[in-house]
Amino acid sequence: MEKMFLAQFLLLIGVDGFRSDFLERHKAPRLAEFARAGVSASALIPCFPSTTFPNFYSIATGLRPEEHGVLEMDFHDPATGKRFYYRDADSVADPMWWKGTPIWIAAENAGLRTAAYFWPGTDVAIGGRRPTWFFPYNPRTRRDQKVRQVLEWLRLPVGERPRLVTVYFSDVDSAAHRFGPNAAETAKAAAEVDASIGELLDGLKSVRPEVNVVIVSDHGQSRVERSIDLTPLADFSGFKVSNGLSITQLYSNDAALVDRTYQALKNKSPDWTVYRRAEIPKHLRYSANPRIGDLVILPNGPYMIGVRDPIPDLRGMHGYDPSRFPEMHGILFAAGPGFRPGARTGAVENTLLYAMFERLLGLRATKPLDPRLQRLLR
Numbered sequence: 001m002e003k004m005f006l007a008q009f010l011l012l013i014g015v016d017g018f019r020s021d022f023l024e025r026h027k028a029p030r031l032a033e034f035a036r037a038g039v040s041a042s043a044l045i046p047c048f049p050s051t052t053f054p055n056f057y058s059i060a061t062g063l064r065p066e067e068h069g070v071l072e073m074d075f076h077d078p079a080t081g082k083r084f085y086y087r088d089a090d091s092v093a094d095p096m097w098w099k100g101t102p103i104w105i106a107a108e109n110a111g112l113r114t115a116a117y118f119w120p121g122t123d124v125a126i127g128g129r130r131p132t133w134f135f136p137y138n139p140r141t142r143r144d145q146k147v148r149q150v151l152e153w154l155r156l157p158v159g160e161r162p163r164l165v166t167v168y169f170s171d172v173d174s175a176a177h178r179f180g181p182n183a184a185e186t187a188k189a190a191a192e193v194d195a196s197i198g199e200l201l202d203g204l205k206s207v208r209p210e211v212n213v214v215i216v217s218d219h220g221q222s223r224v225e226r227s228i229d230l231t232p233l234a235d236f237s238g239f240k241v242s243n244g245l246s247i248t249q250l251y252s253n254d255a256a257l258v259d260r261t262y263q264a265l266k267n268k269s270p271d272w273t274v275y276r277r278a279e280i281p282k283h284l285r286y287s288a289n290p291r292i293g294d295l296v297i298l299p300n301g302p303y304m305i306g307v308r309d310p311i312p313d314l315r316g317m318h319g320y321d322p323s324r325f326p327e328m329h330g331i332l333f334a335a336g337p338g339f340r341p342g343a344r345t346g347a348v349e350n351t352l353l354y355a356m357f358e359r360l361l362g363l364r365a366t367k368p369l370d371p372r373l374q375r376l377l378r
C-alpha cells in the first residue's frame with residue numbers, strides 16, 4: 001500500500017468554520033460536486049475546545065490539544081508567565097507552545113518539500129524546521145492570491161514540486177461570527193470560498209493527476225443565544241484571565257483565592273458550570289496539561305461567557321463540547337488517485353486524519369489507520 005502512495009502529492013485545504021450541514025444549507029456547488037464524485041465522511045468531529053488553532057493543529061499532528069499544547073486561542077503558561085494569544089504574532093511564533101510533529105515537518109524530515117499558504121503552525125520553527133515555502137499569516141490576503149500561488153507550487157517540475165501543500169480560507173468563519181451561521185452573509189461567504197476552491201480544482205487539471213485533495217474544516221458554528229458576564233459574581237482581580245467566549249480560564253497561584261472563587265460560582269446558575277482543572281469531564285480530554293486554567297468555566301448552552309472584558313456582539317460562536325453540540329462538527333471531503341471514488345464513511349475524529357496523510361505521502365506509519373478511513377482509500 002505504501003508503494004502505491006509513494007509518488008503521490010497531497011493538497012490539504014482548510015475551510016474555517018464550515019459546518020457539516022453547510023453544504024446543504026448554503027450554496028456550494030463545487031464542494032458538493034467534489035464530495036459527490038470523491039469520498040466523504042458524514043462529519044469531521046473536532047477536539048474540545050472546538051476552536052481554530054487547537055483543531056487545525058490537531059488535524060496536522062494527530063494529537064489532542066492537551067497533548068500538542070495549543071490549548072485555545074488565548075491561554076497562559078503559569079511556569080513562565082507567558083501568554084499565547086492568536087492575534088499576537090510574537091507569542092504565536094514561539095515554538096514553546098507547539099508540540100508534536102505536524103505532517104509538514106514529518107514530510108520535511110523524510111526529505112520531502114512542503115509548502116503552506118497559511119495553516120496554524122506552518123510559520124513556526126517547530127523542532128527547528130518550517131515548510132520549504134510558507135507565508136506568515138495575513139488576514140488581508142485575497143483568495144485569488146492563494147489560488148495562484150498554490151497552483152504555481154503544484155506546477156513546478158515533479159522533482160522540485162512540494163509533495164504537501166496546505167491552504168487556508170477564513171471567510172466563512174468570519175461571516176458566521178459576525179452575522180450568524182444561517183445568515184445570508186454567511187451563505188455569500190460560503191459561495192465565494194466555494195468558487196475559489198472551484199478555481200483551484202480547475203487549475204489542478206493542468207497538473208499531473210497524482211495530486212490527492214483533502215478538504216477539511218476545523219469546527220462548525222452555533223447561533224449565539226445570549227451573553228453571560230460573570231464579573232459581578234466574584235472578585236477576579238487576582239487572576240490571569242483567558243476569555244475564549246465559549247470557555248473562560250482563570251489562573252492563580254493563590255489556592256485560597258481559587259477556592260473562594262470556585263465556591264462563589266459553583267451551582268449559581270444552570271447556564272454555566274465551573275470546574276477545577278482535575279474536575280473537567282473526562283470525555284473532553286482537557287485536564288492533563290498544566291497550562292489549562294486552575295478554574296475553567298463552560299457555558300451549558302450556545303452562550304458567550306466572560307469576565308472583566310466586554311463581551312463582543314457576535315451572532316455565531318464555536319468552542320463548545322462537540323459531543324453535546326453537533327453544530328460544532330465540520331467536513332471531510334477528498335478525491336484523487338489514493339481514494340476510492342464514491343466511498344462514504346460515518347463521522348470521524350479529526351485526530352485520525354494524520355495516519356491517512358502519512359500513507360498518502362508514503363511516509364513511515366507512526367499511527368494506525370482507522371478502519372473508517374481505510375475504506376476511503378484504494
